[in-house]
Amino acid sequence: MLGRLVSLLVWTRAPGIPVKHRVKVSQNWKHGRCRRETLLKWKRNLMPWMQLDGECLYLSQAEDIGAYRLRPDRAGIQRHPHAIFSGHQEDVCRFVLADSHIVSGGGDGNIILHEMHGSYSVKFSAHEQEVNCVDFRGGIIVSGSRDRTAKVWSLSPSRAGQCLHTIQTEDRVWSIAISPLLSSFVTGTACCGHTSPLRIWDLESGQLETCLGTDFHRGAGVLDVLYETPFSLLSCGYDTYIRYWDLRASTRKCVLEWEEPHDSALYCVRSDGNHMLASGSSYYGVVRVWDKRQSRCLQSFSLSSPTSSPVYCLCFNTTHLYAALASALHVLDFTAP
DSSP: OHHHHHHHHHHHHOTTSOHHHHHHHHHHHHHTOOEEEEEEEOSSOOOOOEEEETTEEEEEETTEEEEEEBOTTSSOBOSSOSEEEOOOSSOEEEEEEETTEEEEEETTSEEEEEETTSSOEEEEEOOSSOEEEEEEETTEEEEEETTSEEEEEEOSTTTTTEEEEEEEOSSOEEEEEEOTTSSEEEEEEOSSSSSOSEEEEETTTOOEEEEOOSOOOTTOOEEEEEEEETTEEEEEETTSEEEEEETTTOSSSOSEEEEOTTOOOEEEEEEOSSSEEEEEESSTTEEEEEETTOSSOSEEEESSOSSOOOOOEEEEOSSEEEEEOSSEEEEEETTOO
């Protein structure tokens, strides 16, 4: 089944690759055959975040975000960034790429907006404590913080940097995402002060629309959320599950779920928008590949054994998977052997 899944992924996303090579790559994904390489190392443990944008990989390291060009074979990156985006006084917690801009939230409580291909940037004081998560769509920023609030910000020319709504979440906000319809956003919280870690809020009014799921255990915090479509989203976190929610079917119960087999928290989840998922675990740099049509993971890769590190962020394309750990950036290259 994974062979069919990845064959489809390779066919639709890599029209410039010869058919024979696509088949080889799909078989490598199916059987877990890949070349592992450490692309970058840094001296102290960090909590990096990462985004892949065409031929460039953006990676946060402490207070800065570096833009690294991929090599033509995509198996590596240039050793030095061709651009660095700075301005935070403490570590960057999360950032997002959208509309030719980078929006980042930092441990200093600030949000910074950078032009990706220009020199313009603006910084504004957003929260009393670290900004754990941000998202940006359609001229709107949403942010979540350790100070137990989520905020909505305008970037329209007449209201740039103005806070439109401050939402009391009763919990630390670990993850946040704006719906593709630009009508609402979802917050993933720590599930300590409030019993619903996943809540959807109206973007215009700031009012609560609905809570997702029921009977979460205390501490079942949601560390990552991802909209696939306006009506479906993925979540993962401390309770070791990836959950797939279809808002048209039910808000009380997810339609599918997958459990991390070693009872590890899940720090991140990514999707190809079809059947393929990849998740990053909290121990030994374990990356897992999943097919939504199966209950068990299809492949797993340990990137930090014998030492242990979470996979703080990952991203993948047709041929490569990139994973950011506490002290290194790794790649799995499925074009070889």
